Amino acid sequence: MELRACFLRRILGVGVVPQDRKRNAVRLGPTRVDKLRRGLHTHKTRGRGGMLALALKCVRVPALKTARLDLEPITVGHAAEAWPHLDDPRMWTFFPKLRPKSLEELRTLYTRWENPYHAKSEVRENWACREREHRQMVGTMQATTFPARAISYIAYGIFVAYQRQGYAREAVAAVLHHLDKNLLSRRIYAEMDVRNEASFRLVESLGFKRVKERHAVDRQQGVDSDEYVYELVL
Numbered sequence: 001m002e003l004r005a006c007f008l009r010r011i012l013g014v015g016v017v018p019q020d021r022k023r024n025a026v027r028l029g030p031t032r033v034d035k036l037r038r039g040l041h042t043h044k045t046r047g048r049g050g051m052l053a054l055a056l057k058c059v060r061v062p063a064l065k066t067a068r069l070d071l072e073p074i075t076v077g078h079a080a081e082a083w084p085h086l087d088d089p090r091m092w093t094f095f096p097k098l099r100p101k102s103l104e105e106l107r108t109l110y111t112r113w114e115n116p117y118h119a120k121s122e123v124r125e126n127w128a129c130r131e132r133e134h135r136q137m138v139g140t141m142q143a144t145t146f147p148a149r150a151i152s153y154i155a156y157g158i159f160v161a162y163q164r165q166g167y168a169r170e171a172v173a174a175v176l177h178h179l180d181k182n183l184l185s186r187r188i189y190a191e192m193d194v195r196n197e198a199s200f201r202l203v204e205s206l207g208f209k210r211v212k213e214r215h216a217v218d219r220q221q222g223v224d225s226d227e228y229v230y231e232l233v234l
């Protein structure tokens with residue numbers, strides 16, 4: 001998977017490889033994950049990432065809660081609810097070519113996202129954010145974790161009707177807590193187009209520091225765009 005790709009690609013659009021559903025999975029706590037990570041050093045045949053990814057295949061994406069939101073592990077059932085919000089060019093200002101063309105395309109994407117283990121050595125978790133009082137879906141969150149390196153990449157989208165109400169900050173904070181406590185990530189990264197002020201101000205408000213600027217990393221309809229990389233050290 002391309003680490004340099006803007007993470008919105010993963011949360012709203014393309015670049016995701018096929019996956020199988022994993023039912024009847026069991027959630028592992030941090031202690032177990034920690035043991036697995038330490039145990040990697042004794043399993044040389046499969047390599048560190050491969051071994052841990054194998055072990056983590058029985059970890060389920062947990063539901064998360066914030067003061068106002070329920071973060072539900074994403075399923076294909078969320079697609080119809082999300083579609084009217086994602087079928088809006090304002091959600092794609094910096095990534096127009098990644099916009100799903102139809103509800104069917106979104107359903108296919110969310111079906112793949114139901115399983116967080118479709119990529120080798122990675123855990124990809126996706127959540128639908130639901131406002132608890134009115135039960136409206138307000139956006140989506142994503143975390144891609146590389147357990148053997150103890151790093152994660154985050155991605156986020158809050159639908160236009162619900163922006164500037166603090167939902168992204170609240171939901172991202174919950175995801176960061178989960179990555180720290182349950183997946184034991186030590187560094188979290190966020191990447192965004194340099195023109196996406198809402199995105200970089202959001203992560204700055206959560207303590208991320210800008211560590212890199214990449215030039216001409218993403219060709220969008222023939223136009224090069226620059227990208228910031230932000231890091232949070234836990």
Ligand SMILES: CC(C)(COP(=O)(O)OP(=O)(O)OC[C@H]1O[C@@H](n2cnc3c(N)ncnc32)[C@H](O)[C@@H]1OP(=O)(O)O)[C@@H](O)C(=O)NCCC(=O)NCCS
Pocket residue numbers: 006007008090091092156157158159162163164165166167168169170191192193196197198199201202203205
């Ligand atoms: C980026 C995004 C997720 C922010 O969601 P949000 O729920 O509106 O953000 P919040 O209300 O939690 O804002 C938290 C902080 O981020 C910053 N921020 C958010 N939107 C901003 C904007 N339009 N301009 C400048 N700063 C902004 C502010 O510092 C804000 O704190 P404040 O309201 O106290 O000033 C949302 O704009 C979005 O989904 N955009 C489209 C998809 C996208 O570009 N995703 C990021 C991919 S790289």
